[in-house]
Amino acid sequence: MPQQKNLLSTIALISGPLLAILLGSLPSPDAAHPHLMLMAGITIWIALWWLTEVIHIAVTSLIPFVILPICGISDIKVVAAQYMDPVLFLFIGGFFLAFAIEHWGLHKRIALKILSVTGRNASMLLLGVMLTAWIISMWISNTATVMMLLSAVLAVIYQIDHHIDNKTHHRKLASALMIGLAYAATIGGMATLVGTPTNMIFYRAYMDAYPTAGDLTFLSWFKIGFPVSALLFLATWMTLRSRIPKKELQGVFEVGVFKEGYKNLGKISPDEKRVGLIFILTAVLWFTRADIPLGTFTIKGWSKLFSNASQIQDSTIAIFMAILLFIIPSKTMPGKKLLEWKETSKLPYDIILLFGSGFALAKGFEDSGLSNYLAAQLQILQGVNPIWIILMVCVLVTVISEFASNVASIQLVLPILVSLQQAMHLPPLLLMIPATLAASLGFMMPIATAGNTIVFSSGHIKTKEMAVAGFVANLTGIVLITLICYMAFA
Numbered sequence: 001m002p003q004q005k006n007l008l009s010t011i012a013l014i015s016g017p018l019l020a021i022l023l024g025s026l027p028s029p030d031a032a033h034p035h036l037m038l039m040a041g042i043t044i045w046i047a048l049w050w051l052t053e054v055i056h057i058a059v060t061s062l063i064p065f066v067i068l069p070i071c072g073i074s075d076i077k078v079v080a081a082q083y084m085d086p087v088l089f090l091f092i093g094g095f096f097l098a099f100a101i102e103h104w105g106l107h108k109r110i111a112l113k114i115l116s117v118t119g120r121n122a123s124m125l126l127l128g129v130m131l132t133a134w135i136i137s138m139w140i141s142n143t144a145t146v147m148m149l150l151s152a153v154l155a156v157i158y159q160i161d162h163h164i165d166n167k168t169h170h171r172k173l174a175s176a177l178m179i180g181l182a183y184a185a186t187i188g189g190m191a192t193l194v195g196t197p198t199n200m201i202f203y204r205a206y207m208d209a210y211p212t213a214g215d216l217t218f219l220s221w222f223k224i225g226f227p228v229s230a231l232l233f234l235a236t237w238m239t240l241r242s243r244i245p246k247k248e249l250q251g252v253f254e255v256g257v258f259k260e261g262y263k264n265l266g267k268i269s270p271d272e273k274r275v276g277l278i279f280i281l282t283a284v285l286w287f288t289r290a291d292i293p294l295g296t297f298t299i300k301g302w303s304k305l306f307s308n309a310s311q312i313q314d315s316t317i318a319i320f321m322a323i324l325l326f327i328i329p330s331k332t333m334p335g336k337k338l339l340e341w342k343e344t345s346k347l348p349y350d351i352i353l354l355f356g357s358g359f360a361l362a363k364g365f366e367d368s369g370l371s372n373y374l375a376a377q378l379q380i381l382q383g384v385n386p387i388w389i390i391l392m393v394c395v396l397v398t399v400i401s402e403f404a405s406n407v408a409s410i411q412l413v414l415p416i417l418v419s420l421q422q423a424m425h426l427p428p429l430l431l432m433i434p435a436t437l438a439a440s441l442g443f444m445m446p447i448a449t450a451g452n453t454i455v456f457s458s459g460h461i462k463t464k465e466m467a468v469a470g471f472v473a474n475l476t477g478i479v480l481i482t483l484i485c486y487m488a489f490a
Helices: 002-024 036-052 063-070 074-081 086-101 107-116 122-137 142-161 167-190 197-209 218-241 257-264 272-286 314-327 342-344 348-367 370-381 386-403 407-422 427-437 450-456 464-489
Strands: 292-294 297-299
Touching: 002 036, 036 063, 036 348, 036 370, 063 074, 063 348, 086 107, 086 142, 086 197, 086 272, 086 314, 086 342, 086 348, 107 122, 107 142, 107 257, 107 272, 122 142, 122 167, 122 218, 122 272, 142 167, 142 257, 142 450, 167 218, 167 450, 167 464, 197 218, 197 348, 197 407, 197 427, 218 272, 218 427, 218 464, 272 314, 297 427, 348 370, 348 407, 370 407, 386 427, 386 464, 407 427, 427 464, 450 464
Parallel strands: none
Antiparallel strands: 292 297
């Protein structure tokens, strides 16, 4: 088996650049854009290495920085700028805030408080685990959320094991809790613009393709992302809940694990309060930066207080609040700040590079003329009802995301969707938001998301169980995204 895997890796390693060379040697179908086929070949090369992960995904992400200038497709200064886009600072600022929350244990307090209220029976325990992961993952990395709650949920499973004679019932409950933890973290990330990297990649791609639209803000995303996320969360909880033998587990949950854990935390510390206040203030500033239309009445966004309102973005807020964390002193640890630089060593630089490479590829699409060429070819879809196109896009992106990085999937799809929208004269958000949301629907495979992999490694889940539950979640998500986005934008 290892030899077969090595052979496939070698084939993928060689095939990528070889395909780029072969396609690049073909004559361009558009004489005005001689690099059109070469750009297509480079995209296929990078896509193949991303999907197979023949080398680390971050290393593959550096290829556009080198190859686009060498091939004369894009200027090196233009390509380099893509790797330090303002959206990346939104991502970085969000992570700094998450690091501070984790450092002072505020996330544990929130989690244990919710679980101490909901953990009364099997169904409510599942709801508590999922609700905690769902809420936290709206603001903190989905992977970090699962890692943070994993030990607590495993401890609960261990405690309950002593109170259940029927091991089959215990295993079913453990499986549901683990799957619910991973799925809820993924679903929560769909709700906010900073909830998952795929959302921020879309944000940048949209702002780049439609710089004058002015209709995409933290609040406008929330109006779509939150309903999809909330309904999918509820449907997933009900699906997993139906698999738990609830009657046989009555009376098992009087163990007070969560209440005792919350009590052991003691009173909330001044530093937890300060970090919590900054977290709440950041969210409020994100929601209220732009105007909030309420029917015939509009609440003016605070950015309008500045003459250069258009230059103030969500990333501005994220970095400003992050800087405050490095300035505000700790009360419980004199001489320290709420956030120390050493805490930032956990910053996922591989994802930052993946961001940049996707932006660079999108720029290459534009500079090479590939975007316009694709738009012309997609004219054949004129007249097709947009709801079927949305459905097709959601299914395609979901399937890709089961086997590849969600971030890599959306990076590859968005440039094509921009061309499709322009060719069919569709509202810009009609396809890009559904595709972005669908990129988070990797529920079936243990390798589909980091959260899935983490809970699967616990040994409490069978592959078939995740596949069945994931298929239902994927199908529900596709239907919800298609209907909600069609009604919102068509």
